[in-house]
Amino acid sequence: MHAYRTHTCGALRKADVGAQVRLSGWIHRKRDHGGLLFVDLRDHYGLTQCVLEPDNAHFATLERLRVESVVCVTGQVVARTDDTVNTGLPTGAVELRVSDVQVLSAAEELPLPVFGEPDWSEEVRLKHRYVDLRRDSLHKRIVLRSQIIDSLRRRMTDQGFLEYQTPILTASSPEGARDFLVPSRLHPGKFYALPQAPQQFKQLIMVSGFDRYFQIAPCFRDEDARADRAPGEFYQLDMEMSFVTQEDVFNAIEPVLHGVFQEFAGERHVPDEAFARIPYAEAIRSYGSDKPDLRNPIKMQAVTEHFAGSGFKVFAGMIEKNPKVEVWAIPAPTGGSRAFCDRMNSWAQKEGQPGLGYIFWREEGGALEGAGPIAKNIGPERTEAIRTQLGLEAGDAVFFAAGDPKAFYSFAGKARDVVGRELGLFEANVFRFCWIIDFPMYEWDEENKKVEFSHNPFSMPQMDADAFMALSKDDHETLLGLNAWQYDIVCNGVELSSGAIRNHRPDVMLKAFEFAGYGPDVVETAFGGMLNAFRCGAPPHGGIAPGVDRIVMLLAGVENLREVVMFPKDQQARDLMMNAPALPEPRQLRELHLRTVTPEPKKA
Numbered sequence: 001m002h003a004y005r006t007h008t009c010g011a012l013r014k015a016d017v018g019a020q021v022r023l024s025g026w027i028h029r030k031r032d033h034g035g036l037l038f039v040d041l042r043d044h045y046g047l048t049q050c051v052l053e054p055d056n057a058h059f060a061t062l063e064r065l066r067v068e069s070v071v072c073v074t075g076q077v078v079a080r081t082d083d084t085v086n087t088g089l090p091t092g093a094v095e096l097r098v099s100d101v102q103v104l105s106a107a108e109e110l111p112l113p114v115f116g117e118p119d120w121s122e123e124v125r126l127k128h129r130y131v132d133l134r135r136d137s138l139h140k141r142i143v144l145r146s147q148i149i150d151s152l153r154r155r156m157t158d159q160g161f162l163e164y165q166t167p168i169l170t171a172s173s174p175e176g177a178r179d180f181l182v183p184s185r186l187h188p189g190k191f192y193a194l195p196q197a198p199q200q201f202k203q204l205i206m207v208s209g210f211d212r213y214f215q216i217a218p219c220f221r222d223e224d225a226r227a228d229r230a231p232g233e234f235y236q237l238d239m240e241m242s243f244v245t246q247e248d249v250f251n252a253i254e255p256v257l258h259g260v261f262q263e264f265a266g267e268r269h270v271p272d273e274a275f276a277r278i279p280y281a282e283a284i285r286s287y288g289s290d291k292p293d294l295r296n297p298i299k300m301q302a303v304t305e306h307f308a309g310s311g312f313k314v315f316a317g318m319i320e321k322n323p324k325v326e327v328w329a330i331p332a333p334t335g336g337s338r339a340f341c342d343r344m345n346s347w348a349q350k351e352g353q354p355g356l357g358y359i360f361w362r363e364e365g366g367a368l369e370g371a372g373p374i375a376k377n378i379g380p381e382r383t384e385a386i387r388t389q390l391g392l393e394a395g396d397a398v399f400f401a402a403g404d405p406k407a408f409y410s411f412a413g414k415a416r417d418v419v420g421r422e423l424g425l426f427e428a429n430v431f432r433f434c435w436i437i438d439f440p441m442y443e444w445d446e447e448n449k450k451v452e453f454s455h456n457p458f459s460m461p462q463m464d465a466d467a468f469m470a471l472s473k474d475d476h477e478t479l480l481g482l483n484a485w486q487y488d489i490v491c492n493g494v495e496l497s498s499g500a501i502r503n504h505r506p507d508v509m510l511k512a513f514e515f516a517g518y519g520p521d522v523v524e525t526a527f528g529g530m531l532n533a534f535r536c537g538a539p540p541h542g543g544i545a546p547g548v549d550r551i552v553m554l555l556a557g558v559e560n561l562r563e564v565v566m567f568p569k570d571q572q573a574r575d576l577m578m579n580a581p582a583l584p585e586p587r588q589l590r591e592l593h594l595r596t597v598t599p600e601p602k603k604a
Contacts, residue, residue, distance in 0.1 A: 004072055004104075010046020014093045016077045023048060023096065024072040024104065026134065027065060029115050037063055039098075041073065044139075049086075049095040050075070058101035068114055068134070070105040073098050122562070127576040129567055141564050144264065145552045149216055151263055152237050152548070155256040161212040161239060166201035168218070173200060178222035180232075188593035194220035197545065200530055202240040203502055206541040207533045214239040216548060222573075230549055230561045231573035236497070237551075240543035246485050246501055249542050250275075250435065257489070257496070257546065261431050264555045268429045275489070276434040283436050284405070285328075288413020293493030294432035296420035300412060303329045303400070306386050312377040315357075315402045327402040328412050331390045332419045335397040336360035340422070341372065344399060347418060353411060359383060360397035368394055417493075431554070433491050438462070441484040442516065444476070451479050453516050458509070459484035459500035460540075465508050473515045489546060491554055499544025506534045 004024040012021065025043035032038075039050040039062055050073055052059045065071070075098040086092030111128040112120045114135055125132045133139060153163070172179045172193040179193040195201075197219045205213045217238040225231035237256075241249060254275055262270045276294065283290050286299045304327045307315040318325045335341070341358040348356035359375045361368055370383035390398060399419065401412040420426050441461050443454040451473070461468050462483045471478060485501035503509045509531065513523045524531065552564040562568040569575055589595065 001074075008045035009041050009043040009048045010090055012048055012077055012091045012094050012096070014079060017079045017094060019077045020074070021077055021096065022072065022074045023050075025070070026114075027062075027067050027069050027071060027107075029067055030062070032063070039073075041071070041096075042134075046090055048091045049089075050098050051095050052098045056098065058098065061101055061103065062098075065103065066107045066109065068107040068110055068131070069103065070107070072102040072104055074100040122570060123576060126562075126568065126570050129577050133566065138563065141552070141556045141558070142566050144556055145548075145564055145566075148260060148264060148552050148555060149548060151260045152256065152551075153216065155259055156214045156237070156239065159212070159252060159256070161214040162210070163215055164205060164210070164213055165215060166195070166198040166205075166217065168194060170195050170201075180220045180222050183592040183594055185592055196221050197236070198238050202238060202543060203504075203530065203541065204533055206240055206242045207536070207538045211242045212239075213241075213543075217545070225569070225571045225573065230565060231569045231571070233569075234561075235548040236545040237548055238543070238545040240541060242539040242541045244501070244540065244542050246437070246487060246542065249487075249499060249501070249544060253489070253544055253546070254433075257433065257491075257551075260551070261491075261555065265431065268431060270431050276432075277437055278434050279438040280436055280440065280483075281438070284409050288409045288411075288416055289493075290436050290488065291490045291493055291495040292413075292434065293417065293420075293426075294434055295427040295430060295492060296417060297425055297427070298331055298333075298416050298420050300328050300330050300416060301390060303327050303386055303389065306382045306389075307378065307402075310378040310382055312357075312374055315400070318402055322404070324404045325402065326405050327400055328405070328408075329386065329390055330399040330401065330412060330416050330419060331392060332358075332360075332397040332399060332423060333392065333425065334395060335419060335423050336362060336395040337397075338371070341397055341399075343422075344415070344419065348411075348415065351411060351414065356415065357400040357402075358397055359386065361387060361392060361394050363394045374400070431491055433489065436488040436490060437486075438483040439486040439488075440480070441482040441512075442479045444480060450517055451476060451515055455484065456486050456498065456500050457512065457516070458503050459486040460503045460508070461485075461512065465505060468508060469511055471511075471515070479515055485542070487544070489544065494550055494554060496550055497544050497546040499542065501540070501542035504534055504538040504540055506531045509534075 001022055004022070006021045007023060009023055009025045023041055025041040028040040028042040028047055030037065030039050035054045037052040037059055039052070041048050041050050052062060062071070073096065075096045077094050078097050080093060080095055110131060112124055112131055114131060117135065117137060133142065157163070169182060169192040172181075173196060177196055179196065182192040182194065184190045184192060198215065198217050202213055215238045217236055218233060219236055220233050223229070223231065239253065241252060258270060278292070280290055283292055285302070286292070288300060304319060304325070307327045308319045310316045315327050319327070332340075337360065341360055344358065345356045357374050359370050359372045361370050363369075370380065370387065375383045386398065392398060399415060401408045401415065440454040441459070442451045445452040462485055486498070487500065488498050489496045503512060510520050510523055514520070549561050549564060553559070553561055556564050558564065567575070567577065574580070
């Protein structure tokens with residue numbers, strides 16, 4: 001018989017009755033029922049109930065041990081009586097009558113319990129993560145993560161992609177966040193950087209003649225923590241393709257994401273349809289966000305014309321004074337009560353807004369009537385025109401946001417989400433994907449009175465290359481109306497990734513930066529390596545990099561990445577379990593030719 005186990009704790013079934021077996025695992029819990037000692041033994045695979053009678057020589061040993069002690073037990077598999085079968089447990093039809101016990105590791109008092117789902121502080125959970133990971137729900141999510149990554153890899157290789165590893169120690173790259181720097185011992189005063197993403201390397205792989213690359217890539221960014229962004233490090237499904245258009249990238253990644261979500265959706269639904277494609281400008285105007293949650297059916301509309309010259313002087317005056325002012329309507333089906341409208345108005349004030357104007361409709365003497373201060377001010381004709389445009393009925397409401405859309409669209413998007421959630425309009429148990437496309441290449445920097453890059457400066461412009469080269473940097477109207485071949489993929493309001501068809505022509509890249517005020521010397525200094533590679537012949541290429549952590553978070557049904565990462569950092573990017581970051585030894589600093597400078601304390 002094996003020294004530790006003949007079976008796992010999740011393997012025994014009724015067919016094993018009568019067999020002499022050996023199990024090893026953690027004592028999950030103990031129960032003393034009328035002299036019989038019941039011990040639930042747990043390992044990675046499951047749980048088996050073990051039974052000892054009072055005259056058993058090992059009864060006192062197991063009775064004395066704390067839960068989470070590790071033991072090896074030997075005994076005979078017996079069938080449970082019909083009234084004691086546990087149908088909720090795969091091993092619930094049998095139990096182990098223990099004849100021998102070996103204590104492999106006695107546990108001391110635990111910093112947090114494993115049984116159940118206690119609400120312990122993040123600090124305690126992360127400091128003792130090795131205990132926290134034993135909890136059933138968290139343990140299952142980490143296993144789910146491994147299964148999802150395996151599925152992603154399989155689906156990519158089935159499409160002809162090959163996995164290549166890119167360097168971890170590399171040069172600093174402007175990805176939009178702070179680098180983690182690693183001092184070089186062999187080159188005093190010089191530093192490596194951990195990659196914020198393998199962006200330049202995967203493009204160089206395409207320049208090197210490889211065609212379809214992917215990698216489950218670690219990325220490192222020194223940025224603050226958020227619920228949907230892990231501090232320090234994260235993983236992404238990084239991919240790049242040669243000789244492709246935007247459509248080719250979509251056709252490659254959609255089946256991968258659709259398939260993996262369908263595989264692990266459980267009771268939830270993944271519509272068997274192409275992902276919606278929403279231009280950036282439409283996403284902002286209809287949803288108030290470039291990562292809209294399409295489970296919410298509410299779409300905003302502009303209703304500026306109904307307020308221009310109206311009796312509602314607040315909006316009418318704004319419209320008259322400034323041609324950029326618009327009024328947007330946020331429909332609220334079933335929200336037609338003064339109580340709900342007042343509640344939304346209070347919410348807006350807590351968000352730092354002066355309020356949230358509204359109209360709601362009700363039946364009065366068989367006629368449909370608009371109610372609220374705005375309806376009284378603009379009159380029944382304009383009120384009816386708004387209702388007709390939005391397709392609202394009795395018992396519905398609408399809220400309004402006004403001003404320069406650049407200043408209020410984000411607030412309007414939040415209001416849309418709050419209305420949808422408060423009224424129970426969100427579609428349940430479904431994953432809704434969409435592509436956000438046609439991002440603007442440039443935007444106007446009002447402070448510096450110049451054209452600036454709007455998003456990714458390395459995307460190819462949506463214009464014939466020769467026509468683009470013929471543009472002047474003073475042709476602001478054309479530049480500000482130009483879109484880039486850039487796209488995001490969003491699921492249930494969570495941005496999974498950004499991607500682009502890359503600017504692979506050195507002349508077009510230099511021209512694109514020139515329009516944003518960066519001379520060739522600046523670009524050559526910052527991106528000379530990439531430009532020189534492109535000068536040796538570069539294929540048109542593009543890609544995307546969906547976040548693995550966010551994919552797992554959505555499929556696991558949790559709202560914090562720490563619930564799907566095995567050893568996460570805390571909100572301050574600290575590893576409480578390993579006590580990192582930590583002060584280096586003086587010897588280490590000498591070897592690296594470094595001194596540390598402690599910042600002066602902030603003045604009160």
